[in-house]
Amino acid sequence: MASMPVDYTGPLQQLMAQAGISSFRALARASGLSVGIILQVRRGQLERLRLEGVLRLSQALGVSVEDLLRQFVPDLKPAPASPPTADADRVAAVQAEYDRLQAQFTEQREVLQAAFQAEALSTLEAWLLQWPTAAYAAQQNAQVPAARLVPLMQPVEKLLAAWGVRAIAPVGAEVPYDPTLHQLMEGSIQPGDLVRIRYTGYWHDDKLLYRAKVSPAKPPGASG
Template sequence: MSQTLYEKNQQLLNTLIKQANIEDLLELSKLSGVSQWQLNRLQHGLIVKMSVENIAALARTLNLSIEQLIDTFISYDGESISAKSSGEEATTIANLKREYASLQEQMQQQREVLKREFQQDSLQAIESWLLQWPTAAAAVRKNSQLPAERLLPLVKPIEQLLDEWGIETIAAVGEKLPYDPQWHQLLKGTANSGQLVEVRYVGYKQGDKLLYKAKVSPIEE
């Protein structure tokens, strides 16, 4: 006796579940947020009737692309459903793929927004270290006898994190350079643009965006 469509889809789904190291349909439902009723529809060959959100969630949980998931469950008896079904069903499948592509784009944009918000929150969390540490580290390097020198390697991960985010320092502590009010903040006194100043605390920028100005002092003539 030949397998029914339900039995074939059930086998396919169980294989995908095992490949994704998921225990059973109940765990798949919990991990993906897709109800068991929807999983039952999938096994009955009704993937074209499922929402793109549910299909996307299942594909993500099973480590598949939506195209792979759809292509897996719209074929049977060696033929594609698009060859056997009506033009309306084929159009539905094409629409699902387009909706998913749009959903992916929206999710990517949302991830970028969340990423920027996370970076901003993180910068605020380490603001005091960000502004004070370079000056403290410069003092330690001048006197290698200070026990604090042993602490320098501990901040390497933070420096690497800033580097991954594309955050660069503006000048170095003790550096003498022409005063630029766009990038420098005077700690005391006055200075004209181009006048030589000394950096007391480094500033930071991310690409062309200023995060913190370098704090400088005029050099006494």
Template sequence: MSQDPNLFWFGCVLWLVSVLVIFNLVYSHLPKKVAATQKQVHPIKYAYVINTDEEKEIAQLRQECARLRQKLQQQSQKLREDFQYNTFYQLETLLTNYPTVCKVVREHPDLPAKNILPLFKSLDKILAHWGYEAIGSPLAQVPYNPQLHQTDDRDITVGEKVYIWFVGYQDSKLEHIISPAIVSRNLPPIPNSTKSYAVNFT
């Protein structure tokens, strides 16, 4: 059976058109797939950049904290060294003479105490330098004040006359009690002395 030449060429043309249409459809979808792929990649890449910047900032903050901590430690060490030096300078006379005084007193127990008292003048100087004032005078009789005095006698009432055994100290600048004076109803026992040490409070 013979074929019609027109039908043959029509079939060829139809096949060619079908191939072109399919190729065009496939090719037209390629850029959309690439663009879609890029849209999926870009947010991940952007998020990675943000995380990297945050890590850098955190690392910088940690370095700054470490630097400030080291600086504070150095300043604290410097302040402590300055305080020790200034304190030693104020007490230099007492500290340098103290070992010799101890040796002399052991070898000469009858040495009058008045010969040693001048060594303690440096303590008065450092207390004045710090702004510390004594609370009361030794062996003075004063009205009991619980804000300034400390006693083991719980039944002592406010205003009752007591004797100062050991003076206390207060900061004259801050008006703060550093150490209360130790007081009692009776005078402390003083060996080999019959002298009365009661002093009226003024």
């Protein structure tokens, strides 16, 4: 005699409600799975999904892979603490693979984020190098209309700060000359001599992005 079809629509809808997902189509979008695969889950065929599909569904519903398997795989029984059973080993193996994929996704996300930041900073290179000097000049003369534009750049500066981009020194600052951080635009000086920042340079986290362009703080031949 054929067994009655299994219907997990109710339990799935409960998890969807807890996750704020209103329809099976919305669940398919949230998980990146097809509506047909969601139908398989409703019919008690979760175990037929590839592990990546189970992972995506668990993330969309906000439950662990272990809880998802226990609720939607009919023959998966709770395992006693000791001795371990085949079901317990199966759950442990799936959980380990879940943890591995989670770490892999996190690493991929960080790599993509770093690549995006690098591309964006390359596009912004001219602005990064020229804007602080233009803003400094404008701030020295309040009559210059450009001075009114300086506050408008604060959101961009906050974004750069969030990315870990920071200036070596502000324009106009006088600092000891360090050839690893500074590019001398004119004159001849020794490391440690005072130089004035003319175009600021940048760090990106712990990496030197651009050296600051500097000139001697004292004109040639000037006395102490």
